[in-house]
Amino acid sequence: MAAAPGAARSRFVVVGGGIAGVTCAEKLAMEFPSEDIFLMTASPVLKAVTNFRQVSKTLEEFDVEEQPSSLLEKRYPNIKVIQSGVKQLRSDEHKIFTEDGKEYMYEKLCLCAGAKPKLIFEGNPYVLGIRDTDSAQAFQKNLAQAERIVVVGNGGIALELVYEIQGCEVIWAIKDKAIGNTFFDAGAAEFLIPKLSAEKREAPIQCKRTKYTMEGSEEKERPIAASDKLGSALGPDWHEGLSLKGTKEFSHKVHIEILCEVKKIYLQQEFLQLQQTSLAFPKEEKNVESDEVLWPVYVELTNGKIYGCNFIVSATGVVPNVTPFLAGNNFALGEDGGLKVDKHMHTSLPDIYAAGDICTASWEPSPVWHQMRLWTQARQMGWYAAKCMAADTLGESIDLDFSFELFAHVTKFFNYKVVVLGKYNAQGLGLDHELMLRCTKGQEYVKVVMQSGRMMGAVLIGDTDLEETFENLILNQMDLSAYGEDLLNPDIDIEDYFD
Helix, strand or coil: CCCCCCCEEEEEECCCCCHHHHHHHHHHHHHHHCCEEEECCCCCCCEEEEEEECCCCEEEEEEEEEEEEHHHHHCCCCEEECCEEEEEEEHHCCCCEEECCCEEEEEEEEEEEEEECCCCCCCCEEEECCHHHHHHHHHHHHHHCEEEEEEEEECCHHHHHHHCCCCCCEEHHHECCCHHHHHHCCHHHHCCCHHHHCCCCCCCCCEEEEEEECCCCCCCCCCCCCCCCCCCCCCCCCCCCCEEEECCCCCCCEEEEEEEEEEEEEEEHHHHHHHCCCCCCCCCCCCCCCCCCCCCEEEECCCCCHHHCCEEEECCCCEEEHHHHHHHCCCCCCCCEEEEEEECCCCCCEEECCHHHHHHEEECCCCCCCCCCCHHHHHHHHHHHHHHHHHHHHCCCCCCCCCHHHCEEEEEEECCEEEEEEECCCCCEEEEEEEEEECCCCEEEEEEEEEECCCCEEEECCCCCHHHHHHHHHCCCCCCCCHHHHCCCCCCCCCHHHC
């Protein structure tokens, strides 16, 4: 296959300057020190993993830093960063065309272009999507003048945002019964909620261990909005160093509207023509007052309530950024819109791999692993995709990486350490499971998911020091029926049982 004049060629090309892409390029650069690795990115800065620490077999902690591409090129002289977006992929010709009019030929390609925020309404100047550091900064500018905002969404970013905002009224609209459904159940939400209004430290009260079974719940699919604003995803500490303070002098004022979504957004003029009443910020007394203030924008919720605000934050998750690669290429896509990859991170097209938020894991997963679009998985997938590309090139076989044995994630919410393991929300277990809880108010919350006497998942909030023990119990699937309630008895040192 002859290269067209002016087409640069490389054995390995990686698209995307986020965690998955950078990790993949670094690993390839180490495996093939004499090959040039092309890394294409639309952004002038790359996301690099720093201070990496393996906490346990499957749990890892690291910081994410934005760095200029020159730093990466200095560390790995065989990485060439190409700063341009992708315009077109011609998979049958093994060619990529970039926005700046150049073309590149590859032998093996890894697509790590991430995901973009799903916005509740496109093109409305009062709706801000938050998913990356750039949007967080825009948000900060707006917040400085804000007296009230509406936050829509119930994942990690919405949760942290609401907790960090001070001096601004927050109406928080969530589609679930309880906050933080991505990571928690209603019990964990109840444990965390006091922090939203905490000015004083509460004295810890031991609450008893309980056991309960689940009510059924069906997840509804929500329509996906498209957005062209890209940026790498935020991690758990994205708000550090940003001053999230509104105009008012109080600390937290959060009102949560549950089981609802945004039905309509009105600009001030449209709202006045409606001749409807909007609501004041709800006070302790139950009678609902109408609002005297005129707001720039109004939100009508599906529960019939209308609130005015300065602006709306859409923190409703992400959608894989596949658009630039689809035209003319017959990729198999997952239900969530991502590029389907097999257990060697290979897409349905020859010599094309994918990793991170853009891909959908389509192999038969371990019973206690599932995909979630998180930085930890982006790093693991990028690293493993590079290993698979290397193995393929050298004609070697490779086993599925151990990091896909058990879902494990450590983060921080409301200043508590939070560890989630396995099927921590009983994902996919149907009604055939039970939960055991141990909770000390203001201090720790421990929940385990049991099925047929075996531990399938756990949520640990606070400094419980149970993560390694529980990780082992989930991985080795030991029958724990004999321990019954004592599994979570704080007076029994469970680690001693299972060392």
